[in-house]
Amino acid sequence: MVIMLQFSACQELYDPKLEIDKKYLVVQGLLPDDGPGQVILSYASVFGQARHRTPVFDAIVHIETGQGEMVLLDGWANGYYYTPYSFRGKVGETYILHVETPDGFSYRSKPQTIEPPIEIASVDASTGTDFQYFHSHVSDRVFQREIEGTHVYIEPANSPLQSIQYRFISNLYLQYTISTGGGMAPPLIDYCWQNREITNLVRRDVSHDETNRLRTAFIPRYGHQMHHFNFPQRDYESHRMVILRLFSLNKDSYAYYMARHTQLSDAGKIFDPIAAQIPGNMYCVNDEDQLVFGLFEASSVTEKAFRTYINFATNEAMILPVDISEPIPVQGCLREEMPPFWL
Amino acid sequence: MKFYLSYLFMIIILATYPVASHAMTSESERAPQPPSENLMPAEQLLQRLQEKHNVQIFYLPFWIKDQFFSAEFLDMSLEQAVFTIGRELDLTPLFVDGNIMFVPSEGRDHRGVAMDLDQMTVGSPDEFGRHSRATLSGTIVCGTTGELLIGAVLYDPVTGEGVSTxxxxxxxxxxxxxxxxxxxxxxxxxxxHQPLTLYSDGETTFSLFESSVQLGEVTVTARRAEENISRTQMSMINLDSKAIEELPGTFGERDIVRSITLLPGVQTVGEFGTGFNVRGGSADQNLILLENVPLFNSSHLLGLISVVNPDLVSNVTLMKAGVPAKFGERASSVMDVRLNNSLEQERTSVMGGIGLLNSRILLETPVVKEKATLYLGARSSYSDFFLRNARHEDLMNSTASFYDLTGTLNIAINPRNRLTVFGYHSFDRFGFGNETTHEYTNTLASLRLNSAISGRLSSTLVMGISDYRYRILEESEIMPQLDYYMDSAIDYKTLKYVLSFHPNTLHTIEMGVQAVGYDIDPGAMYPSGSESVISSLLMDTERGLELSAFISDDISISNQFSLELGLRFTQYLQLGAGKVYEYAEGLPRQREHIIDTLFYDKNEVISRYHGFEPRIGMRYSFTDYSSWKLSFNRHYQYINLISNTAIMAPADIWKLSDTHIKPLKSDQLALGYFRNFFDNSLETSLEVYYKQLSNVIEYRSGAEVVMNEFLETDILDAEGYNYGAELYIRKNSGKLTGWTSYTYSSSQRRTNTATPGDQINKNAWFPSNYDRPHNLVVNAGYNISRRVRLAGTFSYSTGRPITLPEFTYWHSGDLMVYFSDRNKYRLPDYHRLDISISIGENLNIRERGNSSWTIALMNVYGRKNPYSVFYRREHGTLHPIDSFNLYQLYIVGRPLPTITYNFSF
Known part of the structure; x- marks a missing residue:
């Protein structure tokens, strides 16, 4: 019994006293077929020593196309590097990322081929609940809370001849209006929106064709719950929209994202699970002992948007496809002017 | 000298006391001469003196048989009375710990039972003179309990010929x-020293009696058998019921499995943890036989206590090498646990204990006197009661409970046939918080028929089953739609027949056959409750058949040299129904590389393996007190515990060898030098071994083992080797007894494939989870008095290998972890000191009821030995994951006092 009483209190922070003085590069590269390529370079931190990202400036970054063309990426602030705006990946073509860092190391990715885009066979939604976790600044504890809302599912078209591996990013778009003015002044309408990634709310963003029905989003039912999702609560909220970007993964990228998912799931397991190492596709050219983390991903992208709402009479979740032709900024307001993507 | 001899005689007295008691019973049936009114029998007088002066008086009953004394002795002082009585009876009273012991006075012939034994005869006197040699066969039993003694030695000093049971x-x-x-x-x-006339072939039973308990003020050199020197088999540890009683306790109680881990070459991964590791092997490589059937989970409560009820155990044998050919199935060791088998139980007795974790009770009763005896044991925890009343919310919603039931029925069908019926059932349930609950059961049963076919031929037939079932329940009050339960099970059946043939002095031949059937249900998931929306998911079941034939010959070439040759042949069949995925050659075994699926009907052979397992052992004795031994063993193992955790967890699943997972092959070469000192009272050995392993199971990074239809894609073929040296020093007698062992060992693994995706650490050798190079155990017990024993155990070992996170980095909005190479780091070294004091039972055998106490302090200096190290995400406000931290989990992180009360009546 004493043992049992002790059990809840027998965990404590463990300091492995790692003595590592190496700096290793982290690559987060994405070359889609619907936009310019982006590579984010940073240095990894020794476990337990830092939480922030250490960007790598002044690196020389190229993408080599299948035809041998070397495309230079421009370095922006904070370790971001971009291809020319007009540059796009092409389905079926193979690309290699080259990185030279100021410390003299040269890195290269394995050749990455862009797989064909994912066909979405169906999209549906249903009302339900989900657990969410919230951190209290008052007690410094994490609380589990059950939220009512709408689950959004997709089912990719499954070709028997093709093994489909994919990941997705889901964004929740929220639009609302604010009326200002009053008194003798004519009322003014502000058209505002928020567009934020909510992928983490479904806790699994990678799948295989055998998992036919994949949950891609969860949208809270009530407006007052939106602040839990990092949206400000708006009294004049009018529409909600889920924007899905499905990335067709090649073998390297799929292995990377699956391992990433496993690693995130393994956190907190007390039986010492076999470590889920995340296999990257980058390597150092001039020193094989020099590690490099991360992934250069070359994927085709399928983007779909769906308006969701609940029929309060029947308590049924409704979902309607929406065409979005214009990119939607993260957030903003236009006074007396409807944005082009306004629903 | 006189003093020494007196005490030596005392030892004999105590050793033979039970025999004397029996003898007294039969003698008392002859009516003694009626005493005069003033006289009383010596026994009655001594009894009255005990009561009057509140002391205990020890003696052999036959010394005072038919002796009468005046009742006036009761009016004397105690000293005057006992000295007078002693003078009359030619005995000397000794005052020890406030009690009185009568010992024979010098010059009197009291050489113990052996001297009083009648000449035994074996065979038919009519045939005397027709044979120059004859076969003497039979059993050697404990004279007190009637239990069969395994490894007892019979020796003819004239011819120099000997044999062990x-x-x-x-x-x-x-x-x-x-x-x-x-x-x-x-x-x-x-x-x-038994005088015996051998006329012709025949059988008999010899009874041996325990050495006396250790006395308070003297050191007695026990004439311990030199069995460790003279037997051919090496790397074997045998503990009889007496040795088991002296084993160090866990939570104040004896624990067979936990105690075994204190022996050289045996370790555990965590401080407690399920199972144990022998010479660098994984826990599933140990065949733990409970009355001839294997246990698939040997631990209660995550390894805090083993499932074997120690009260019923009569003998435990652990074989780390030199395993006889009649044992197979697993690659590292055999632990053979035998339960009480005595038929000598004369009356019903009950004993039990109340401890920290559980209470236990044992019933021993004769069903038919000297023909059938029943043993029933039960243990149950009561931690659930305390948990429900805990103030901590998580504890209140937790559960941790177990029970086990054990029973044996021993039946002497006739003098040549003996039947043992065994049954066992255990149940465990534990869960932390109110969500996930784990349950598992072990159910075992066996029938064993021992037959003496002739003086030279005997047989053993065993039929047994072992059933292990596991369930995870995921139940949530606020999310009942996601409730589910998952079941997995293994069903094991065995039929084994062994013939033992002794054609002459030189040879002891054993041969036999064995069939083992496995049925494994790797997993089935079902929705739990009416609100659950979880879909049912069933994994394909697995079936396997392992057929074996074996023969061995223990050849005694001379007194100095003996040889044990054995060969075991195993044929393994994986049977349908089932399906097999075929993977593209030259590519990593991954789902996307499946090129075909083959389907098999029920009982159709899916895959088959076979192999010969040579077993060779040699002994060469330089003297009666020293010998060299050498052994070579090969083992094939067709069943594996699949676990993606370093610590054996109850949810791990058993998996049969199949098309993709080849049987484990283990070759072990061991060499040992054995030397006893001081007339065998100090036993030492030095053993070195090298073990080569093929088809070892290792796991792909982040392997998923539960409900994984493509399990082979997460498993990697590896090879390995283990080597080590084990030094063992054991002191068997005197006030101070115990052992010290030091082991240096290494256990290494590596993948050996050209496919980078199937490599671990780029095919470099890495330490296995069981690699703990230095291991030291000091276990000692000191008899403060006849009833009080102070004991302590100190153990130290190098921390086990572990894979630690080395770097963190941001990717796609999440903080990710980069781990080191597999098992690159080590946990902090493990060390712990436990002490206990036992206050034994009343030594007066006239006391019908008896009790004892054990007070123990575990982890005296509060060492926080990590059970495991894991990382946990720390939640932030704006993002689900802000950072990771490493945590260590320890089971007993502070001094833990325990108290156990044992009783019998």
Whole structure:
């Protein structure tokens, strides 16, 4: 019994006293077929020593196309590097990322081929609940809370001849209006929106064709719950929209994202699970002992948007496809002017 | 000298006391001469003196038989009375710990039972003179309890021929006919010099009696049998019931499995943890036989206590190398646990104990006197009661409970046939918080028939089943739609027949066959409750059949040199129904590389493996007190515990060898030097071993083992080797007893494939989870008095290897972890000191009821030995994951006092 009483209190922070003085590069590269390529370079931190990202400036970054063309990426602030705006990946073509860092190391990715885009066979939604976790600044504890809302599912078209591996990013778009003015002044309408990634709310963003029905989003039912999702609560909220970007993964990228998912799931397991190492596709050219983390991903992208709402009479979740032709900024307001993507 | 001799006689007294008691019973049936009114029997007088002066008086009953004394002795002082009585009876009273012991006065012939034994005869006198040699066979039993003694030695000093009893307590030896004086010995028992006339082939039973308990003020050199020197088999540890009683306790209680881990070459991964590791092997490589059927989970409560009820255990044998050919199935070791088998139980007795974790009770009762005896044991925890009343919310919603039931029925069908019926069932349930609950059960049963076909031939037939079932329940009050339960099970059946043949003095031949059937249900998931929306998911079941034939010959070439040759052949069949995925050659075994699926009907052979397992052992003795031994063993193992955790967890699943997972092959070469000192009271050994492993199971990074239809894609073929040296020093007698062992060992693994995706650490050798190079155990017990024993155990070992996160980095909005190479780091070294004091039972055998106490302090200096190290995400406000931290989990992180009360009546 004493043992049992002790059990809840027998965990404590463990300091492995790692003595590592190496700096290793982290690559987060994405070359889609619907936009310019982006590579984010940073240095990894020794476990337990830092939480922030250490960007790598002044690196020389190229993408080599299948035809041998070397495309230079421009370095922006904070370790971001971009291809020319007009540059796009092409389905079926193979690309290699080259990185030279100021410390003299040269890195290269394995050749990455862009797989064909994912066909979405169906999209549906249903009302339900989900657990969410919230951190209290008052007690410094994490609380589990059950939220009512709408689950959004997709089912990719499954070709028997093709093994489909994919990941997705889901964004929740929220639009609302604010009326200002009053008194003798004519009322003014502000058209505002928020567009934020909510992928983490479904806790699994990678799948295989055998998992036919994949949950891609969860949208809270009530407006007052939106602040839990990092949206400000708006009294004049009018529409909600889920924007899905499905990335067709090649073998390297799929292995990377699956391992990433496993690693995130393994956190907190007390039986010492076999470590889920995340296999990257980058390597150092001039020193094989020099590690490099991360992934250069070359994927085709399928983007779909769906308006969701609940029929309060029947308590049924409704979902309607929406065409979005214009990119939607993260957030903003236009006074007396409807944005082009306004629903 | 006189003093020493007196105490030596005392030892004999105590050793033979039970025999004397029996003898007294029969003698008392003859009516004694009626005393006069003023006189009373000596026994009655001593009893009255005990009561009057509140002391205990010890003596052999036959010394005072038919002796009468005046009642006036009761009016004397105690000293005056006992000295007068002693003078009259030619006995000397000794005052020890406030009690009185009568010992024979010098010059009196009190050489113990052996001297009083009648001449035994074996065979038919009519045939005397027709044979120059004859076969003497039979059993050697504990004279007190009737239990068969395994490994007892019978020796003819004239011819130099000897034999030891097998695992069923039987022996057979060819000796010259005529008068013999045999020497019988067994660890912890008095040596018996038995006069015997052998006329022709025949059987008999010898009884040996325990050495006396250790006395308070003297050191007695026990004439311990030199069995560790003289037997061919090496790397074997045998503990009889007496040795088990002296084992260090866990939570104040004896624990067979936990104690085994204190022996050289045996370790555990975590401080507690399920199972144990022998010479660098994984826990599933140990065949733990409970009355001939294997246990698939040997632990209660995550390894805090083992599932074997120690009260019923009569003998435990652990074989780390030199495993006889009749044992197979697993690659590292065999632990053979035998339960009480005595038929000598004269009356019903009950004993039990109340401890920190559980209470236990044991019933022993004769069903038919000397024909059938029943043993029933039960244990149950009561931690659930305390948990429900805990103030901590998580504890209140937690559960941790177990029970086990054990029963054996021993039946002497006739003098040549003996049947043992065994049954066992255990249940465990534990869960933390109110969500996930784990449950598992072990159910075992066996029938064993021992038959003495002739003087030279005996047989053992065993039929057994072992069933292990596991369930995870995921139940949530606020999310009942996601409730589910998952079941997995293994069903094991065995039929084994062993013939033991002793054609002459030189050979002891064993041969037999065994069939083992496996049915494994790797997993089935079902929705739990009416609100659950979880879909049912069933994994394909697995079936396997392992057929074996074996033969071995223990050849005694001379007194100095003996040889044990054995061969075991195994044929393994994986049977349908089932399906097999075929993977593209030259590519990593991954789902996307499946090129075909083959379907098999029920009982159709899916895959088959076979192999010969040679077993060779040699012994060469330089003297009676030293020997060299050498052994070579090969084992194939067709069943594996699939676990993606370093610590054996109850949810791990059993998996049969199949098309993709080849059987584990283990070759072990061991060499040992054994040397006893001081007339065998100090036993030492140095053993070195090298073990080569093929088809070892290793796991892909982040392997998923539960409900994984493509399990082979997460498993990697590896090879390995283990080597080590084990030094063992054991002191068997005196006030101070115990052992010290030091082991240096290494256990390494590597993948060996050209496919980078199937490599671990780029095919470099890496330490296995069981690699703990330095291991030291000091276990000692000191008898403060006859009833009070102070004991302590200190253990130290190098921390186990572990894979630690080395770097963190941001990717796609999440903080990710980069781990080191597999098992690159080590946990902090493990060390712990436990002490205990035991206050034993009342030594007066007239006391019908008895009790004892054990007070223990575990982890005296509060060492926080990590059970595991894991990382946990720390939640932030704006993002689900802000950072990771490493945590260590320890089970007993502070001094833990325990108290256990044992009783019997």
């Amino acid at each position: 097998d695992i069923d307590g039987r022996f057979s030896i060819v000796l010259p006919t005529g008068d013999l004086r045999l020497r019988l010995s067994y660890v912890g028992y008095e040596v018996l």
